[in-house]
Amino acid sequence: MSLRGNFQLQRGEFRLETGDFEIPSSGLTAIFGHSGSGKTTFLRCLAGFEDQTMGQVKFFDQAWLSAGKSLAIHKRKLGYVFQEASLFVHLNVEDNLRYGLKRATKSSQVAHQISFPQVVEWLGLARLLKRDVVTLSGGEKQRVAIGRTLLSQPKILMMDEPMASLDLFSKRAIMPYFERLRDELEIPILYITHSPEEVERLADTVVFMEKGRISKIELIEQALNREGTPLYQSAEPRSVLSAQVVEQHLEDGLTGLKVGDAELWVPAVQQGIGEWVRVVVSAQQVSLLAEKPLQSSILNHLPVTIESLEAINDYSVLVHLRVGNEPWPLLAQVTKRSKNGLGLSVGQQWIAAIKSASILN
Amino acid sequence: MLAGVDLQPLWVTLQVASYTTVLLIVLGTPLALWLARIQGMKKALFEAMVALPLVLPPTVLGFYLLVTIGPEGPIGSLWASLGFSPLTFSMSGLVIGSFLYSLPFAIQPLMHGFEQLGKRPIEVAATLGAGPIDRFFSVILPLTRRHYLVAATLAFAHTVGEFGVILMIGGNIPGVTQVASIAIYDHVEAMEYSQAHVLSAIMLVMSLLVLTIVYSVNRRMEVKIG
Known part of the structure; x- marks a missing residue:
């Protein structure tokens, strides 16, 4: 665990009290909660912006906060992307990008991990370099701000709802850049959001915040499959499985995924063979069959074991199924009548027919 | 027409105003940064203290200064014990007096500039x-x-126009502490209207010139920053 601590901050009526927490040293950790739950305050305290913070923060073996002493922010090697791009208006795009790079170059002789051409390419900034920052669109500004942060060679990247000030169009345009960052950067990323969609698409780990406290820190699969997860309180029951791309059948527009020992066909995805994706299956799209049919219009038939059954309303039952040794269950919603008619019970082997499945990223 | 007019007071004025402006900008910056950051009653009190010279009669400020930095005063006697020549009736004394008198004119624009800027750009840079x-x-x-341009201009211009404080602590020693504003007063007292005319006209034209340059530079900066 790379970043750990326990701190408090009192501001007026609001009190932030984290309790002990640990954040993984790689991947993207989403900080999720309603507005007013303390997400931004939590991240600002972590970064060192709030002087009144009491407690400890340690990043690997560097003490950021301990016994009332706070390490100066410019010595922490952290990157921070704010809700608003906050570019320096007296500098053009290139000088904004180079601001942190210059200072990182001065303070260390070690070769940079993130180079200027690389960032320009990643974030599509080549055409913007000589532009005045006030002439950029919201999405462009935020890309420049992210680039500027990356070039300062941070050891950890913190982002406070970097998409909050963007319109839907810019959001869609910038999302792939975030996915790329998550996949290509080797540093931990902390990402505040109140959007379940962003969590599903981007996060590896989720920190749930509620009323100034951290209520839970868990892996995304755990978080998505947990009943009553705050990620989608109102949505229909569904399951999220991790799967590996094993085959591309472009002529059929399909991609073959491996879930446990079984193969699952989904509409073609961009990911290459060997890469991991998250598959979402709505419980209503799953039926149970006694054996694999010889002929069927449904492509996906997975052998499963019934783990548990629970009534969710007067007429239907949610069946928790296990695919091979997969850590996350597959949910099927069947009618009470079917359950009784088929005599479904825990421990039985069935075939799950999946009518449709979608991919999160 | 210039013959027979002593231009030395203009030179003294220029020196006092330049020293004072440099000192105000250098020492005023940390003070204004601090004032922009603090809040509540503390801020109100210190803002009021900085603004005092705006409302106090210059003679009141001059009187207290005389009492403090005069040879008998707490700072004046300490100064003398360190082997320095007296502050009163000297260029250093004039600069100290002008510094306090023009303080709000430098501090207020700077403070507003820092407040407007907010803490975000500084957090980003950190x-x-x-x-x-x-x-x-x-x-x-x-x-x-x-804001620096405005602060420097106002501090300079205000120091050039100073009269009461300087009269109280600097006296009126020609060539040393006699500034233009006081020299003009002396000329008028002595019914030397032509000399007063020359000095006044030079002050008027120079002030107009300086302000015009400053405003045009300011306009250009505004356009550039957008």
Whole structure:
């Protein structure tokens, strides 16, 4: 665990009290909660912006906060992307990008991990370099701000709802850049959001915040499959499985995924063979069959074991199924009548027919 | 027409105003940064203290200064015991007096500039690896340069126009502490209207010229920053 601590901050009526927490040293950790739950305050305290913070923060073996002493922010090697791009208006795009790079170059002789051409390419900034920052669109500004942060060679990247000030169009345009960052950067990323969609698409780990406290820190699969997860309180029951791309059948527009020992066909995805994706299956799209049919219009038939059954309303039952040794269950919603008619019970082997499945990223 | 007019007071005025302005900008910056950051009653009290010279009669300020930095005063006697020549009736004394008298004119624009700038650009610069001094020169100063221009102009102009404080602590020693404003007063007292005319006209034209240049530069900065 790379970043750990326990701190408090009192501001007026609001009190932030984290309790002990640990954040993984790689991947993207989403900080999720309603507005007013303390997400931004939590991240600002972590970064060192709030002087009144009491407690400890340690990043690997560097003490950021301990016994009332706070390490100066410019010595922490952290990157921070704010809700608003906050570019320096007296500098053009290139000088904004180079601001942190210059200072990182001065303070260390070690070769940079993130180079200027690389960032320009990643974030599509080549055409913007000589532009005045006030002439950029919201999405462009935020890309420049992210680039500027990356070039300062941070050891950890913190982002406070970097998409909050963007319109839907810019959001869609910038999302792939975030996915790329998550996949290509080797540093931990902390990402505040109140959007379940962003969590599903981007996060590896989720920190749930509620009323100034951290209520839970868990892996995304755990978080998505947990009943009553705050990620989608109102949505229909569904399951999220991790799967590996094993085959591309472009002529059929399909991609073959491996879930446990079984193969699952989904509409073609961009990911290459060997890469991991998250598959979402709505419980209503799953039926149970006694054996694999010889002929069927449904492509996906997975052998499963019934783990548990629970009534969710007067007429239907949610069946928790296990695919091979997969850590996350597959949910099927069947009618009470079917359950009784088929005599479904825990421990039985069935075939799950999946009518449709979608991919999160 | 200039013959027979002593221009020395103009030179003294220029010197006092230049020293004072430089001192106000250098020492005023940390003070204004601090004032922009603090809040509540503390801020109100210190803002009021800085603004005092705006409302006090210059003679009141001059009187207290005379009492403090005069040879018998607490600072004056300490100064003398360190082997320095007396502050009163000297250029240093004039600069100290002008510094306090023009303080609000330098501090207020700077403070407003820093408040307007907010803490965000400074936070950004810190996360990008810039230390406090680096942040000031690479971010704060370029983004508040218009406020610096206004502060320097007002401090300079206000010092040039000073009369009462200088009269109280600097006296009227020709060539040393006799500034233009006091020289003009003396000429009028002595019914030397032609000399008063020359000095006054030079002051008027120079002031207009300086302000015009400042406003045009200010306009251009505004256009550039957008």
